[in-house]
Amino acid sequence: MLQSFDHVNVKTGRLEEMVAWYADILDLYAGWRPSFPFPGAWLYLGDHPYIHLVGMDTEPVSEDPKIExxxxxxxxxxxxxxxxxxxxxxxxxxxxxxxxxxxxxxxxxxxxxxxxxxxxxxxx
Structure with a gap:
C-alpha cells in the first residue's frame, strides 16, 4: 500500500546551476546523498530530499518521459x-x-x- 510521495529524479547537464537555482528560488538545500558512482545532488525540503538531481556529462537528450x-x-x-x-x-x-x-x-x-x-x- 502506498504511503506517500518520495521524490522526483531529474537528469541535468547543469548540475551546479540547478542546485543553485533550486536553493535560490525554492529554498531547497543540498544535503546528504549516498556515494553513488555518478555526480548528483539531493535537494531537501525540511528533512526529506524531494528532488534528486543526476549530473550528466552532456545535456540529456529529451526522450519525452511524459512528466508534464x-x-x-x-x-x-x-x-x-x-x-x-x-x-x-x-x-x-x-x-x-x-x-x-x-x-x-x-x-x-x-x-x-x-x-x-x-x-x-x-x-x-
Whole structure:
C-alpha cells in the first residue's frame, strides 16, 4: 500500500546551476546523498530530499518521459512572487477555483515545469 510521495529524479547537464537555482528560488538545500558512482545532488525540503538531481556529462537528450510537471504546496505567495520578480523569473498564475488554489507556474534552468500551489484565499 502506498504511503506517500518520495521524490522526483531529474537528469541535468547543469548540475551546479540547478542546485543553485533550486536553493535560490525554492529554498531547497543540498544535503546528504549516498556515494553513488555518478555526480548528483539531493535537494531537501525540511528533512526529506524531494528532488534528486543526476549530473550528466552532456545535456540529456529529451526522450519525452511524459512528466508534464511536479508541484509543491506553499504559503507566502506575496513574498514568493516578489522573489521571482527580483530574480527575473518568468511565471504564470493560474487560479483553480474548484481546488481552492492559485498555481504559480515556473520553469527551472533545464525547462522542467514546476508549479507552486497557494491557497486561493491567501492575499495576492
Amino acid at each position: 510537471h511536479y508541484a509543491f504546496r506553499a504559503t507566502g505567495k506575496t513574498a514568493f512572487l516578489e522573489k521571482l520578480a527580483a530574480r527575473g523569473v518568468v511565471y504564470q498564475l493560474s487560479e483553480v477555483q474548484d481546488a481552492g488554489i492559485v498555481q504559480v507556474n515556473i520553469f527551472d534552468p533545464d525547462g522542467n515545469h514546476i508549479h507552486i500551489d497557494f491557497a486561493l484565499n491567501e492575499a495576492a
